[in-house]
């Protein structure tokens with residue numbers, strides 16, 4: 001090719017590149033933010049890879065204000081007052097491509113779920129038939145499952161740690177409990193984590209590995225599509241969600257091969273000891289418009305969305321109670337007083353006995369606020385017609401999100417001590433103020449796509465905390481060993497304790 005033509009092509013390419021960079025920069029140029037955010041999402045990937053994205057995001061908001069440009073087309077908001085606008089109850093504010101990265105993709109294609117789908121019609125189709133299962137009144141019917149798994153947990157703690165006085169990371173055991181309980185609630189089966197005291201089938205490791213791989217991809221979803229979710233790479237690479245999907249598929253297949261009698265007996269039992277899977281299968285069998293893969297999608301959602309998340313909050317409550325003796329003593333005294341006044345079921349108090357205890361409730365709320373399990377912005381796409389947020393109009397297609405960690409620590413809303421553990425902030429407030437604070441928490445998301453399993457999680461947390469406090473004396477060896485890592489999932493390590501059995505209060 002003649003040299004002159006090469007120069008013209010190179011010149012045109014350079015011009016196009018310059019135009020593209022200028023256009024990228026121009027759209028949100030009035031929104032303050034770190035320099036590179038104007039041109040590229042690569043910095044967002046780097047932030048996620050540091051495992052400290054929550055802190056970096058919080059510092060960016062401290063520096064630039066409530067509305068910060070995180071990427072060429074992405075804006076982060078920190079003020080909870082924006083929640084009803086960005087996360088409405090109606091349709092029309094769909095999830096961004098961030099969520100596509102979490103959709104498992106196998107040789108059989110992708111498996112969207114209630115949590116991950118961007119398609120609002122499909123979301124409705126998947127959510128409506130099963131939503132009643134997650135209502136508070138139905139969730140309470142799962143209480144016997146919680147007691148069953150608490151029994152296993154306590155038996156293992158007694159056997160392994162009480163007599164030997166061995167030190168162990170309580171956080172691991174809370175995770176084993178949360179997973180084995182979700183397995184029990186979902187398919188009436190424990191994975192064997194509690195019995196073996198290890199990640200026996202590698203599932204916990206696989207989920208964390210999945211998060212480590214996928215979380216950076218969420219920041220630049222086209223790369224994920226190219227690298228993990230194309231028919232070609234599916235042939236060449238091992239798919240990272242496969243171990244979890246396998247467990248889910250095996251459980252469904254097993255159930256489908258069980259005798260008709262077993263299924264019938266689950267069906268007839270409408271009030272207790274009936275697991276999610278039996279409801280899912282019945283729902284699908286009685287509704288022909290539901291896609292054939294729904295049972296797998298619902299079951300997968302429970303395992304992936306409902307186990308680690310609940311374990312994170314359990315760890316936060318337990319760590320903070322152990323690290324703050326005054327809070328610990330107040331919860332313990334509240335339980336003992338409740339026992340004297342109205343009676344508590346032993347060894348594990350009932351949900352109805354503990355759900356309204358004010359100080360326990362304040363500690364659970366504070367843990368939910370302080371340490372949300374999902375710690376990257378929950379991204380939404382601005383719909384047709386645009387939207388006004390923080391006094392500025394955003395055009396269709398702009399991606400806007402709030403990181404629960406940042407919103408939950410918004411100082412004008414929660415006070416100057418928003419970074420600190422202070423359950424008292426939930427007490428002595430008038431109803432309106434308390435509602436406003438609760439409505440400012442982003443831990444369970446908000447609006448149309450708010451967490452479906454919130455009451456399942458609250459049931460588990462408010463059951464396990466009294467069970468541990470009433471049955472064990474727990475000594476935290478060193479509060480400074482506690483550390484956190486964020487790869488969208490926000491996990492903690494280092495809750496090293498020794499335990500003794502408590503004598504029953506007279």
Ligand code: HEM
Nearest residue numbers: 114115305306309310378443444445449451452453456457
């Ligand atoms: C403390 C525990 C939990 C936390 C903090 C939590 C948090 C969240 C958040 C933040 C979302 C919304 C994500 C978004 O908008 O991007 C969500 C959605 C969801 N969660 Fe949870 N979750 C918890 C426990 C559970 C449990 C136990 C289950 C199931 C039993 C569950 C099932 C779901 C489902 C199905 C969705 C999708 C809802 C929808 O899109 O309509 N979660 N969760």
